[in-house]
Amino acid sequence: MFDNSAINLDTLKKRAYNLRWAMVPEGVIPLTAADPDFPSAPAIAEAIKEFVTERYLCYGPPDGLPEFKYAMADYFLTKRNFRTAPELLFPVDSAAFGIYITCKAFLSKGDEAIIFDPVDFLFRYSIENLGAIAKPFSIPPGTNDIDFDRLEQMITKQTKMICLCNPLNPTGKVFTKKELEIFGTIACKHNLVILSDEIWSDIIYAPHEFTSIAAINEDVRQRTITVTGFSKSYGLAGLRIGAVACSNEKHYQLLFEASLHQSTVHGANIIGQVAATAALTKCQDWLAGFVSHLTNMRNICVDGLNEIPGFNCISPEGCYVAFADITGTGKNSKEITDFIAESAKVAVVPGLKQWFGAGAEGYIRLSFATSEEILREALSRIKLVIN
Numbered sequence: 001m002f003d004n005s006a007i008n009l010d011t012l013k014k015r016a017y018n019l020r021w022a023m024v025p026e027g028v029i030p031l032t033a034a035d036p037d038f039p040s041a042p043a044i045a046e047a048i049k050e051f052v053t054e055r056y057l058c059y060g061p062p063d064g065l066p067e068f069k070y071a072m073a074d075y076f077l078t079k080r081n082f083r084t085a086p087e088l089l090f091p092v093d094s095a096a097f098g099i100y101i102t103c104k105a106f107l108s109k110g111d112e113a114i115i116f117d118p119v120d121f122l123f124r125y126s127i128e129n130l131g132a133i134a135k136p137f138s139i140p141p142g143t144n145d146i147d148f149d150r151l152e153q154m155i156t157k158q159t160k161m162i163c164l165c166n167p168l169n170p171t172g173k174v175f176t177k178k179e180l181e182i183f184g185t186i187a188c189k190h191n192l193v194i195l196s197d198e199i200w201s202d203i204i205y206a207p208h209e210f211t212s213i214a215a216i217n218e219d220v221r222q223r224t225i226t227v228t229g230f231s232k233s234y235g236l237a238g239l240r241i242g243a244v245a246c247s248n249e250k251h252y253q254l255l256f257e258a259s260l261h262q263s264t265v266h267g268a269n270i271i272g273q274v275a276a277t278a279a280l281t282k283c284q285d286w287l288a289g290f291v292s293h294l295t296n297m298r299n300i301c302v303d304g305l306n307e308i309p310g311f312n313c314i315s316p317e318g319c320y321v322a323f324a325d326i327t328g329t330g331k332n333s334k335e336i337t338d339f340i341a342e343s344a345k346v347a348v349v350p351g352l353k354q355w356f357g358a359g360a361e362g363y364i365r366l367s368f369a370t371s372e373e374i375l376r377e378a379l380s381r382i383k384l385v386i387n
């Protein structure tokens, strides 16, 4: 299932955008956007085929298809250990939009929201688009001792929200239950809404274990908005499908209003919901196989990067990206990225503020959701040119 033979490069070159195969010059290997090189699970294609065969592609309910809502509520209860309800969650056209509407629902102009640094750009982007202020809280790669005093010192009267990204893209940190308890206590003490982006929560490497912050206790659950999606675990990025879940009616109303779904100006398309429902109900064995393959790729990627002079990479606990410290090369992340693209014909993501925040400088990010052959080829090309 996850052999090199499963990868269809001809199709990827036509379909894989967002800095990937369809966007790089011939001969370049893109380890850029975190989107798998493997096709999605067969059960997803079957579910879509079955649905479209009847040829009725009518408007769906603005708050989502019942089967999607029930499957999602069951997922949060059984896999993430917290109770929401079909009436307290709805599909959105991506985790990205889920982040955006959560910020829109709870932040006004001039409000402050705490984001991690480094972290995916979507948090800062959403907050700043709404006229609010993103305050970066530094969690450098490899941090096992979070400075919670510093976090508390950052909180002012204007601070309304804390944004968790768990596991943390790009560093691959999986927050421990103890750490989440402290985040939760601080959020309760200062009356902050918690936005927890858990899109990566299926991609966890043993012995690390994932905990949803909403599962910590009742007070924390009541102030948490959980956002998730299907791009990472199931390779459904092009279907633009995710979900937003909360634990009370008041939050639900704010989120749903912010989504503009009722007016049909926005909405999650029904095929995405059918695919996501199939993913949750029929693809758990496929997902286990994918994570097992990724565990091997993670080890190969980290070992390979650490053999390159001037590179240093910690092993991610979750996510399928490696975040390598390249400061030992004497170059900055943009220079190294350009050099590797030019000389090794491998595309990676530079640790620029625009992608991950100011704390990402000195790093590059590589996705390893590919075959062993492609990954080894990319690593050996980088090693050769850096040598």
Ligand SMILES: Cc1ncc(COP(=O)(O)O)c(C=O)c1O
Pocket (backbone or CB within 6 Å): 034, 094, 095, 096, 097, 120, 122, 165, 169, 197, 199, 228, 229, 230, 231, 237, 240, 241, 242
């Ligand atoms: C932490 C995080 N959140 C959200 C997203 C966006 O997901 P989607 O494709 O569902 O918009 C990504 C994609 O890289 C991500 O890494």
